[in-house]
Amino acid sequence: MQTQEQEREELEAAETPTGRSPRVLWIVVTLALIAGLVFVKMRFFPAPNTDAKGSGGGRGAAGGGKGGPGAKGAGQKLPVQVYVVQPTNLSDEVAATGSVLADESVIIKSELSGKITSLNIREGQPVRRGQLLFSINADEAQAAINKQQYNIRLFRDQEKRQRTLLDKEYISTQEYEQANNQLQTAQADLKALQASLAKAYVRAPFDGVLGLTTATIGTYVSPGTEITTLSRVRPVKIDFAVPGRFASSVRVGDVVSITDEGTSKKYDAKVYAIDPQIDPVSRTQPVRARYANTRDELRPGAFVKVNLQLGESTTALQVPTEAVIPEASGYSVYLVQNGKMVPKKVKIGIRSDKVLQITDGLAVGDSVIRTGILQVKPGDAVRAGAD
Incomplete structure (x- = not known):
């Protein structure tokens, strides 16, 4: 057990500055x-100032002039640029x-088997309708024709004798008809041989320009062998298609502007035919125009750009493309009404690189926001500035 003196020493040691x-x-x-923690709460998480006299009033409520951080943005308006809608020409x-x-184009082929005996193809040169292009060895066909002509003479003499006997009632009608049938059959066979012989002489079916060929005299050809091409290039046709929604606006006789992709030159063609059906795959309307091509400006197979004028309006409403x-x-725009942003649904029409036609949803005088679109929300206060 500790003595009273030891206990007193321990109490004095606990009350010394070192112990405290x-x-x-x-x-x-x-x-x-x-x-x-209190400073962080007041600095970064201020209590909303809902009532100047309430429990949250405090210094923020009384100090209306100085205010807290939230009081500074209460009347702030976001600056935006607007476009005032006006009627324009479109x-x-x-x-x-x-x-x-090509206005007309055909591949010239052989219809018979045999060797080419004459070749009158001048590549790239014009030819007239009916002009002989090439011929195939037709000796066998000609010999068959000669033989058939002899047979016809024989059958004709027989038919005359049988007719005489029939008139004298020496033979029956059936015997005469057999002789007459032989004559008619031989004449029909002769026409078939003559038609076959005509195929050995290939002629131009219309006026045009010949293409290239690899055939020469002595070349053996078979039925279906391609010899050359024949094209009529004055005039030429322009095939193009317009979106189905414009199908009812295209008319026969409409003038289209054509731009040659190779030379960038422009020409005017006229629509002369419209397909009665819309393509079910592409939903486009096939259209065909014709261009005189008197100087051979356009060549078949060329790629062209086509512009078709469907009309002109002086009261069209257009807005910058970035505002839509x-x-x-669908589509919408942001309007400025009474100093606030208001979204508006619209329908669009013709578009270009910079402007877009609005067919429904806007009126003349509307202020359409064109900048700061991503920063504003419906109902936000904005400060409009003109372009």
Whole structure:
């Protein structure tokens, strides 16, 4: 057991500054931590100032002039640029791509087997209708024709004798008909041989320009062998297609502007035929125009750009393309009304690189936001600036 003197020494040691220092240090650190948390809460998470007289009023409510961080943006307006809608001139134009076709074109082929005995093809040169292009050895066909002609003479004499006997009632009608049938059959066979012989002499079916060929005199050809091509290139046809929604606007006689992709030169052609059906795959309307091509400006097979004028309007409403917002259900724009942003559904029409036609949803004088679209929400206060 400790003596009273020892107990008194221990009590005096506990009351010395050295003994009190850990407890005081702990209290100071705790208070500093609490003060730091309070500062962070007030600095970065201020309480909403719902009522100047309420529990959240405090210094933020009383200090209306100085205010807290939230009071500064309460009256701030986002600056945006707007486009004021006005009626404009607009050409209703449809752009498409097309191909140049020859007015008439055919592949010249052989219909018989044999060797080419004459060749009058001048590659790339014009020919007239009916002009002989080449001929095939037809000696066998000619010999068969000669033989058949002799047979016809014989059958004709027999038919005359049988007719005489029939008139005198020496033979029956059946015997005469047999002789007459032989004559008619021989004459029909002669016409077939003559038609076959005509195939040995190939002529131009129409006026045109010959293509290239690899055939020469002595070349053996078979039925279906391609010899050359023949094309009529004055005039030429222009094949193109327009979207189905414009099908009702295209008329026979409409003038289309054609731009040659190779030379960038422009020509005017006239629509002369419209396909009665819309292509079910591409949903486009096939159209065909004709160009005189008197100077051989366009060559069949060339690629061209086609512009078709469907009309012109002086009251069209157009807005900058960046002001129109595509959505899943259509298109919309943002308007400025009474200093606030208001979304508006619209329908679009003809578009170009910079402007887009609005066919429904806007009126003359509407202010359409064209900048800052991503920063504003419906109902936000905005400060409009003119372009």
